Amino acid sequence: MPKRRYGNYVLVTGASSGIGKATALLFAERGYHVYALSRRAEEKTQTVGDGSITGLAADVTKPQTLEKAFSQIKELNIVIHCAGLGVSGSAECTPDKAARLQMDTNYFGVLNVNRFALPLLRKNSESLVLITSSVAGFIPIPFQSHYSSSKYALEAYGEALRMEAKPYGVRVCLVEPGDTKTGFTAARTYDEPADSPYFEKCKKAVERMEHDEQNGKDPSSVARVFLRQASRKNPKARVAVGFIYKFFAFLIRILPVKLKQFILSIMY
Numbered sequence: 001m002p003k004r005r006y007g008n009y010v011l012v013t014g015a016s017s018g019i020g021k022a023t024a025l026l027f028a029e030r031g032y033h034v035y036a037l038s039r040r041a042e043e044k045t046q047t048v049g050d051g052s053i054t055g056l057a058a059d060v061t062k063p064q065t066l067e068k069a070f071s072q073i074k075e076l077n078i079v080i081h082c083a084g085l086g087v088s089g090s091a092e093c094t095p096d097k098a099a100r101l102q103m104d105t106n107y108f109g110v111l112n113v114n115r116f117a118l119p120l121l122r123k124n125s126e127s128l129v130l131i132t133s134s135v136a137g138f139i140p141i142p143f144q145s146h147y148s149s150s151k152y153a154l155e156a157y158g159e160a161l162r163m164e165a166k167p168y169g170v171r172v173c174l175v176e177p178g179d180t181k182t183g184f185t186a187a188r189t190y191d192e193p194a195d196s197p198y199f200e201k202c203k204k205a206v207e208r209m210e211h212d213e214q215n216g217k218d219p220s221s222v223a224r225v226f227l228r229q230a231s232r233k234n235p236k237a238r239v240a241v242g243f244i245y246k247f248f249a250f251l252i253r254i255l256p257v258k259l260k261q262f263i264l265s266i267m268y
Contacts, residue, residue: 007077014083060109179216
């Protein structure tokens with residue numbers, strides 16, 4: 001196994017489906033040893049391409065399961081955070097339980113994993129943390145406000161970690177996919193109460209989102225961005241996936257707030 005830029009051992013969370021699965025397969029095919037962490041993982045090792053995948057069963061919201069999984073990892077060079085879920089509903093009426101689950105998975109799940117991963121990463125002269133953010137991390141999506149909030153939180157966390165961990169050789173990059181065709185769409189929960197004043201608008205907005213996602217990019221497009229950043233000496237602080245989203249990322253940061261919100265209200 002040839003030595004890679006940051007080493008050969010990679011942990012991918014949310015590796016049972018979607019972007020996580022595509023990422024685990026791509027890195028294994030390119031010769032990495034991948035620890036594929038998910039709630040439903042089969043704890044066995046299989047050869048894939050020039051590398052291998054070892055399944056680790058754990059839930060990113062439950063530190064005790066992560067402790068067991070990390071007891072099997074002796075060396076780690078790259079962590080790729082892909083675990084996540086989506087809830088939909090209005091900012092006002094989404095039940096607290098759904099909003100807390102959103103943050104527990106998308107935000108605190110990353111924190112939980114990193115508390116076990118970073119001590120291993122600091123043993124290396126160079127290592128890398130890749131975090132799946134979203135265009136929703138810089139564009140507040142109507143009726144996905146809690147999902148957007150979880151990704152906005154990750155954007156701030158990732159930038160702060162990038163500064164804090166740099167003296168220890170740990171690089172951090174936020175990868176921002178847009179509409180991607182995965183099982184994420186079908187797994188999204190619809191949490192708007194039937195008696196909500198926003199119910200019909202929310203329903204139409206979510207239907208539009210689902211249509212865009214199912215006609216979006218293949219998850220391998222995101223996996224390839226992770227792989228490119230894993231070959232860079234100085235990975236970007238953040239990178240949007242695809243030209244159109246790179247353009248959106250540029251545009252949204254220079255538009256006046258009123259114009260930005262007008263455009264989003266038309267879209268959703």
